[in-house]
Amino acid sequence: MIMKNERLLKSIAQARVARLLEIAKSRTVTLGASDRLAKRYVSIAQDITTHYRLPADRTMKTQVCKACKSMLIPGSTCSVRLVGHVGYVVLRCRCGEERRVFYK
Ligand SMILES: [Zn+2]
Numbered sequence: 001m002i003m004k005n006e007r008l009l010k011s012i013a014q015a016r017v018a019r020l021l022e023i024a025k026s027r028t029v030t031l032g033a034s035d036r037l038a039k040r041y042v043s044i045a046q047d048i049t050t051h052y053r054l055p056a057d058r059t060m061k062t063q064v065c066k067a068c069k070s071m072l073i074p075g076s077t078c079s080v081r082l083v084g085h086v087g088y089v090v091l092r093c094r095c096g097e098e099r100r101v102f103y104k
Helices: 002-031 036-051 058-063
Strands: 078-083 088-093 098-102
Touching (some): 002 036, 002 058, 036 058
């Protein structure tokens, strides 16, 4: 019974994290990088992930800046640079933080 309850809690938490990231992304697209509420949504989603020990969400790993917690949207909040000979993309946030995403 406890295991079922824990699974249910985790599934609810995962749904909430996904919803929070979705809202944060839509707010960032419409209002830009300076939106504090979007950053707050990302922060809450990270808190839920650590509290319920959820596996790291793919969106959280690839589309959120670790330094300033803003959503990384190419063209509006981050710049994208290809490093073809090594096989990765550099996403540079407005705060200066860089993230490498390998595609090879
Ligand atoms: Zn940043």
